[in-house]
Amino acid sequence: MTFHAFNPSAPPIVEISDLRVAFDATPVLRGIDLTIARGEAVGMVGESGCGKSVTWLAALGLLPKRASISGSVRLDGEELLQASRRHLEQVRGGRIAMVFQDPASALNPVHKVGDQVIEALRLHRGLKGAAARFEALRLFDQVGIPDSARRLGAYPHELSGGQNQRVMIAMALAGQPDVLIADEPTTALDVTIQAQILDLLQQVRRDTGMALVLISHDLGVIGEVCDRALVLYAGQVVEEAPADLLFSRPSHPYTSGLLAALPRIDGPRKNLATIPGIVPHPSELASGCAFAPRCHQRALICSTTEVRLPVGGQQLRHRSACLLHGSTPARPDVALA
Incomplete structure (x- = not known):
C-alpha cells in the first residue's frame, strides 16, 4: 500500500481567488480566497449560512442561473469559471468529487446502489460490463461495505445511513479524483x-494522495482530520491557520466564540458559552465588520471600517480578518486610530 504524504511546499492544485456570488443582486460570498495543495486536508467551519457549501457549488458550476459569479477558480492552473459545460462535466466527479451531507436525497431511490456506482465508473473512466462490476466491488470493499457482492443489488432504502454514506464515498472515488469535497459527511x-466514516476518509486520502476538503459544524472533527482550517462568517473567510494553531491560539473573536461553545469533558460542569444573535441575512449586512454586532470585543471602528484577510496565503501561517488583532482595513487610507 502506497503512503502519500502531504507536502506543504508543493504547488496548489486548487486556487480560488476573490470568489463572489450574488443571488438576485444580494451578495452571499464576498471575496473567498483559498488554496489547496495536493494531499492536503483543509477544514471549513462556521454557522449555517456562512458560505461553506456555496463556495464549492459555485466553483463547480452547480448553482442556479440566477446566481451571479465572479472571481477565479483554477484547477492545476486551468480556469473553471469560464469553462464550457462539457468540460465542467468532466471535472465534476473526475477531478473534483463531492460527497453531500444527505445521502438519502443524493442517491436515486429507484436505482440499485451498485448501478449508480457503475454509472459513475462508465462516465468518468469508461468502464463497462464485468470490468465495471469488478471495480464497483473493489470500491465497496475499500469503503468498508460488508458483503459487497450482495449490497451492489440493494436499493438505498435497504441500507443504513452509514452504509449509504459509504456508497456516496465510493461513487466519489469512482472517478479517482484529485480533490474530494466532503460536505457534512457525518x-x-x-x-x-461518524468515527468510522472519518477514519475511512483519512485512509483513502493517505492511500490515494488526493486532497480533502471537509465542511463541518463540528470543530472536533476538523481538529482531528485537517491540516489547516478556515473559519467563514457571512460569506467571508475571517480566520485561517494550521488546525492545531487555530485551536490553541484563535485570533478572531468569532473563532474564539465557536471554541468557547464547545463542551469540556474535564473540570467542573458549567453553562456553555454562546455567541449572541444569529448570522445576518446577506441583504441585512451592516457596514464595517459583519461580525461586529455580535462581538463582545468590538470597538467603534469595527462598525465603520470594512476589514479583509491579510494577503499571503499559506506563506502567512495564521491570518485573521480582525482590526483589533493585526489585520488591515479594506481601504488602506483608513487609519486604525
Missing part, C-alpha cells in the same frame, strides 16, 4: 459510525 450519523 451529519445524522451516530458517533461510532
Whole structure:
C-alpha cells in the first residue's frame, strides 16, 4: 500500500481567488480566497449560512442561473469559471468529487446502489460490463461495505445511513479524483459510525494522495482530520491557520466564540458559552465588520471600517480578518486610530 504524504511546499492544485456570488443582486460570498495543495486536508467551519457549501457549488458550476459569479477558480492552473459545460462535466466527479451531507436525497431511490456506482465508473473512466462490476466491488470493499457482492443489488432504502454514506464515498472515488469535497459527511450519523466514516476518509486520502476538503459544524472533527482550517462568517473567510494553531491560539473573536461553545469533558460542569444573535441575512449586512454586532470585543471602528484577510496565503501561517488583532482595513487610507 502506497503512503502519500502531504507536502506543504508543493504547488496548489486548487486556487480560488476573490470568489463572489450574488443571488438576485444580494451578495452571499464576498471575496473567498483559498488554496489547496495536493494531499492536503483543509477544514471549513462556521454557522449555517456562512458560505461553506456555496463556495464549492459555485466553483463547480452547480448553482442556479440566477446566481451571479465572479472571481477565479483554477484547477492545476486551468480556469473553471469560464469553462464550457462539457468540460465542467468532466471535472465534476473526475477531478473534483463531492460527497453531500444527505445521502438519502443524493442517491436515486429507484436505482440499485451498485448501478449508480457503475454509472459513475462508465462516465468518468469508461468502464463497462464485468470490468465495471469488478471495480464497483473493489470500491465497496475499500469503503468498508460488508458483503459487497450482495449490497451492489440493494436499493438505498435497504441500507443504513452509514452504509449509504459509504456508497456516496465510493461513487466519489469512482472517478479517482484529485480533490474530494466532503460536505457534512457525518451529519445524522451516530458517533461510532461518524468515527468510522472519518477514519475511512483519512485512509483513502493517505492511500490515494488526493486532497480533502471537509465542511463541518463540528470543530472536533476538523481538529482531528485537517491540516489547516478556515473559519467563514457571512460569506467571508475571517480566520485561517494550521488546525492545531487555530485551536490553541484563535485570533478572531468569532473563532474564539465557536471554541468557547464547545463542551469540556474535564473540570467542573458549567453553562456553555454562546455567541449572541444569529448570522445576518446577506441583504441585512451592516457596514464595517459583519461580525461586529455580535462581538463582545468590538470597538467603534469595527462598525465603520470594512476589514479583509491579510494577503499571503499559506506563506502567512495564521491570518485573521480582525482590526483589533493585526489585520488591515479594506481601504488602506483608513487609519486604525
